Amino acid sequence: MKHARISSVTFALLFGLPALLAFAQEADKPVSPFNGKDLTGWKTKRGTSSWMVGSAKLDEKDPTKYVVSKEGSDLVNAKAHGVDIYSEYLHGDAVITLEVMVPKGSNSGVYVMGEYEVQVLDSYGKDNNPGPGDMGAIYGAQPPKNPKYKKPGEWNQYEIQWIAPKFDADGKKTANARFVKVVLNDRTIHENVEMKGPTPGGVDGKEKARGPLMFQGNHGPVSYRNIQIAPLK
Numbered sequence: 001m002k003h004a005r006i007s008s009v010t011f012a013l014l015f016g017l018p019a020l021l022a023f024a025q026e027a028d029k030p031v032s033p034f035n036g037k038d039l040t041g042w043k044t045k046r047g048t049s050s051w052m053v054g055s056a057k058l059d060e061k062d063p064t065k066y067v068v069s070k071e072g073s074d075l076v077n078a079k080a081h082g083v084d085i086y087s088e089y090l091h092g093d094a095v096i097t098l099e100v101m102v103p104k105g106s107n108s109g110v111y112v113m114g115e116y117e118v119q120v121l122d123s124y125g126k127d128n129n130p131g132p133g134d135m136g137a138i139y140g141a142q143p144p145k146n147p148k149y150k151k152p153g154e155w156n157q158y159e160i161q162w163i164a165p166k167f168d169a170d171g172k173k174t175a176n177a178r179f180v181k182v183v184l185n186d187r188t189i190h191e192n193v194e195m196k197g198p199t200p201g202g203v204d205g206k207e208k209a210r211g212p213l214m215f216q217g218n219h220g221p222v223s224y225r226n227i228q229i230a231p232l233k
Contacts (some may be wrong), residue, residue, distance in 0.1 A: 029230075031091075033089040034227045036053065036073035043088060044084065044086075045203075050082040051217060052068070052076050053073065053075065056068045056072075057153060059103075064103050065080075074223045074225040076221075077215070085214065087212040087214070088212065089229070090211055094164075094229050095232050096110070096159070097226070098157075098158050098224055098226060099155045099226045101155045102220065104153075106219070108120035108222035111199075111202055111213070115206070115207065117200075117202070118136065118137075118179075119139055138179060144189035147187060147189050157183075159181070159183040162177070164209060173207060177194075213227070
């Protein structure tokens with residue numbers, strides 16, 4: 001028997017928005033949770049947000065700071081002390097690709113599913129001796145292996161292959177989350193890192209089958225671009 005494909009519109013009418021988001025997650029095409037125009041589809045934690053859409057470059061007078069222009073399509077946290085931002089879009093197993101840039105000495109983090117942090121930090125010059133808090137470290141779990149760090153003000157490329165924690169019908173966890181692979185600037189820095197629990201500072205500190213993508217904004221200026229989430233195959 002042939003089964004007709006359900007359109008996304010029909011799916012939404014039948015099952016509602018949450019089901020539509022789950023339906024989209026299973027699609028073959030990558031999803032771009034950031035539209036490059038505004039902050040639609042994103043939420044911030046409580047506090048004063050300095051997230052905006054624009055472009056940033058190092059301040060020639062003070063390389064620890066940005067000069068930010070509203071002309072641009074990057075997701076920019078413009079000031080040192082802001083708030084974290086996370087997507088309304090939820091993902092489970094996924095391949096996350098993005099680019100990130102920080103000024104001198106700045107600190108941020110990519111929180112997979114809003115709860116598991118891959119560190120973002122100005123670690124330029126520490127390629128041969130990375131520590132547990134340097135760029136690419138899985139916070140509280142493992143430092144990066146053989147990283148290649150860019151200068152402040154240059155863009156770093158991440159690819160994060162991820163398996164979400166699994167739960168039974170009663171909500172009991174049956175399998176831990178796992179970083180299958182993390183690639184930074186074309187170098188594999190992690191493989192098969194099991195996460196027994198979330199790292200500090202996430203959205204709510206709870207493990208779940210799906211969660212948002214979160215970027216840390218309370219530690220320093222940072223810019224993100226070319227953000228995509230694709231199903232893990």
